Amino acid sequence: MTLNRLLSDDLPRSKILTAILLTLFVLLALAPFIAPGVNALSVAAKILIFIVLVASFDLLLGYTGIVSFAHTMFFGIGAYGVAIACSRWGATWLNLGLGIATALVLSVLLALAIGLFSLRVRAIFFAMITLAIASAFQTLASQLSEITGGEDGLNFSLPDMLASGYMYVEQPIFGVSISGRFVTYYILFAAALAMVLALLRIVNSPFGRVLQAIRENEFRAEAIGYRVVMYRTISSVLSALFATMAGVMLALWLRYNGPDTSLSFEIMLDVLLIVVIGGMGTIYGSVIGAVLFVVAQSYLQDLLKLGSDAASGLPWLAALLSPDRWLLWLGVLFVLSVYYFPNGIVGRLRNRAAGL
Amino acid sequence: MSGLLLSLAGVHTHIGAYHILHGVDLTVPRGQLTMLLGRNGAGKTTALRTIMGLWRASAGIVTFDGQDITQLATPQIARLKIAYVPENMGIFADLTVKENVLLAATQASHASDLDGQRLKWIFGLFPAVEKFWDYPAGKLSGGQKQMLAVARAIVEPRELLIVDEPSKGLAPSIVNNMIDAFAQLKAEGVTILLVEQNINFAKRLGDHVAVMDNGRVVHRGSMAAFAEDHALQQSLMGLTL
Numbered sequence: 185m186t187l188n189r190l191l192s193d194d195l196p197r198s199k200i201l202t203a204i205l206l207t208l209f210v211l212l213a214l215a216p217f218i219a220p221g222v223n224a225l226s227v228a229a230k231i232l233i234f235i236v237l238v239a240s241f242d243l244l245l246g247y248t249g250i251v252s253f254a255h256t257m258f259f260g261i262g263a264y265g266v267a268i269a270c271s272r273w274g275a276t277w278l279n280l281g282l283g284i285a286t287a288l289v290l291s292v293l294l295a296l297a298i299g300l301f302s303l304r305v306r307a308i309f310f311a312m313i314t315l316a317i318a319s320a321f322q323t324l325a326s327q328l329s330e331i332t333g334g335e336d337g338l339n340f341s342l343p344d345m346l347a348s349g350y351m352y353v354e355q356p357i358f359g360v361s362i363s364g365r366f367v368t369y370y371i372l373f374a375a376a377l378a379m380v381l382a383l384l385r386i387v388n389s390p391f392g393r394v395l396q397a398i399r400e401n402e403f404r405a406e407a408i409g410y411r412v413v414m415y416r417t418i419s420s421v422l423s424a425l426f427a428t429m430a431g432v433m434l435a436l437w438l439r440y441n442g443p444d445t446s447l448s449f450e451i452m453l454d455v456l457l458i459v460v461i462g463g464m465g466t467i468y469g470s471v472i473g474a475v476l477f478v479v480a481q482s483y484l485q486d487l488l489k490l491g492s493d494a495a496s497g498l499p500w501l502a503a504l505l506s507p508d509r510w511l512l513w514l515g516v517l518f519v520l521s522v523y524y525f526p527n528g529i530v531g532r533l534r535n536r537a538a539g540l
Numbered sequence: 541m542s543g544l545l546l547s548l549a550g551v552h553t554h555i556g557a558y559h560i561l562h563g564v565d566l567t568v569p570r571g572q573l574t575m576l577l578g579r580n581g582a583g584k585t586t587a588l589r590t591i592m593g594l595w596r597a598s599a600g601i602v603t604f605d606g607q608d609i610t611q612l613a614t615p616q617i618a619r620l621k622i623a624y625v626p627e628n629m630g631i632f633a634d635l636t637v638k639e640n641v642l643l644a645a646t647q648a649s650h651a652s653d654l655d656g657q658r659l660k661w662i663f664g665l666f667p668a669v670e671k672f673w674d675y676p677a678g679k680l681s682g683g684q685k686q687m688l689a690v691a692r693a694i695v696e697p698r699e700l701l702i703v704d705e706p707s708k709g710l711a712p713s714i715v716n717n718m719i720d721a722f723a724q725l726k727a728e729g730v731t732i733l734l735v736e737q738n739i740n741f742a743k744r745l746g747d748h749v750a751v752m753d754n755g756r757v758v759h760r761g762s763m764a765a766f767a768e769d770h771a772l773q774q775s776l777m778g779l780t781l
Contacts, residue, residue, distance in 0.1 A: 409618035
């Protein structure tokens with residue numbers, strides 16, 4: 185009953201999906217103990233960040249039917265909020281809080297402006313407008329080098345308690361040092377968990393019901409009495425806020441931010457791919473999609489190297505499996521997953537459980 | 541209160557370059573059922589959509605309960621307690637039956653907030669709505685979807701119910717259920733404006749009739765008199781009821 189309420193009565197509705205989600209939850213919760221290495225923990229942290237970023241995009245695309253290419257702009261605003269505050273004003277908790285608050289306010293204002301001025305136009309034009317705005321913002325971030333660090337970006341420190349060298353306990357616990365890095369990871373974990381639950385609450389609320397109605401047929405929704413532009417704008421603002429928080433998480437983890445790290449169009453494409461592969465309009469899809477994508481992106485090269493070495497007797501196969509071709513294989517994997525899971529992995533598992 | 545609930549006076553509607561309504565004059569008396577008849581392409585659906593503000597009238601006045609609603613936005617019109625059931629089963633297929641019904645309930649966020657007595661009455665009119673309450677609406681049959689669309693429209697008391705061809709594409713047995721449901725709604729005193737091509741539907745339910753042709757109302761009168769006048773039917777609609 186409590187779990188039902190926690191998940192806003194939106195249970196996975198598939199035994200396999202439940203098992204996968206539980207496994208991922210345990211793995212991510214225990215990641216610092218299971219994989220204490222720097223690289224492995226960074227992969228886990230990146231998964232947490234992408235879960236929030238993709239889930240927030242799912243609210244926009246999957247639940248409201250809005251195609252926006254400006255989502256990474258809000259991601260970047262969150263990351264720059266922390267980076268600028270901590271590098272320019274100093275690494276204190278107050279400045280960190282101010283940086284986050286400023287980023288959130290800026291995101292709300294921009295999302296409101298984009299929503300109110302642009303959401304009345306047809307979907308394709310809205311997508312084009314957001315693409316133009318995102319490109320302009322990325323250029324602006326590169327050119328305002330005195331504030332943003334330009335193309336080089338900003339390296340910065342966080343308050344001492346989050347620093348890698350800060351030790352909370354002298355002796356390691358289960359072989360793991362309880363450092364500022366360790367605490368940062370669990371801040372990210374708690375934030376990701378809280379935000380996914382909050383998004384589940386939003387999409388399963390009466391407000392979320394209206395968003396889904398608008399996605400399906402905006403004229404019908406209007407004829408029932410709903411102001412479509414207002415609902416779409418609120419959805420855009422909420423989605424922007426969550427994306428900004430994902431950017432904050434990124435900056436907290438990397439202690440660096442630059443245009444390519446948080447504003448690049450490549451990240452936008454990754455988000456689109458993840459939401460489609462995981463399953464649009466499910467929120468849970470963002471978890472599964474983010475895990476698959478980040479793990480594939482991080483370990484496919486290693487896997488290909490193993491394959492290439494094993495196939496050294498067949499030069500053409502070894503060449504095909506060369507780690508340099510990892511992007512090609514990543515592409516093939518995604519084409520296959522979209523082909524075999526047209527409703528996304530979550531959609532497929534739910535349909536299977538429902539006997540469809 | 542008696543008198544007219546809705547009236548259209550000299551309403552013109554353009555859709556892009558096309559001039560669809562050419563000065564429609566239509567009245568809907570309070571507490572009665574007005575049938576809007578006419579050949580395909582006569583402008584019936586456009587008239588309903590113009591009333592709801594989904595197409596903007598380019599000239600003329602739409603008055604509801606004494607208020608000029610011509611320039612109001614669709615959501616504002618809907619909030620005057622005007623429910624519109626579009627043709628082709630205007631439900632939300634991805635939502636459950638319950639969620640579809642709740643969407644139209646301004647006073648309830650959850651099923652437990654709905655007026656229990658009214659819900660029971662609706663379930664009596666449309667048993668399929670109760671039976672498939674937690675099912676995705678997209679999985680319902682055509683008739684069930686149409687019942688859901690009407691159930692959603694009447695989940696709360698409305699001043700006016702506008703329905704576009706509720707029997708379109710339905711099996712005769714389901715059409716009879718639908719006729720019974722509208723008869724009950726009539727008995728409850730709901731004002732209804734109904735576009736319909738089905739002969740039985742029109743004859744059994746209509747109090748008043750308005751016939752459209754080429755974007756104008758070319759005949760208005762009582763349904764009973766119109767049903768008796770085969771020559772008039774033939775001349776206006778090209779068929780007899």
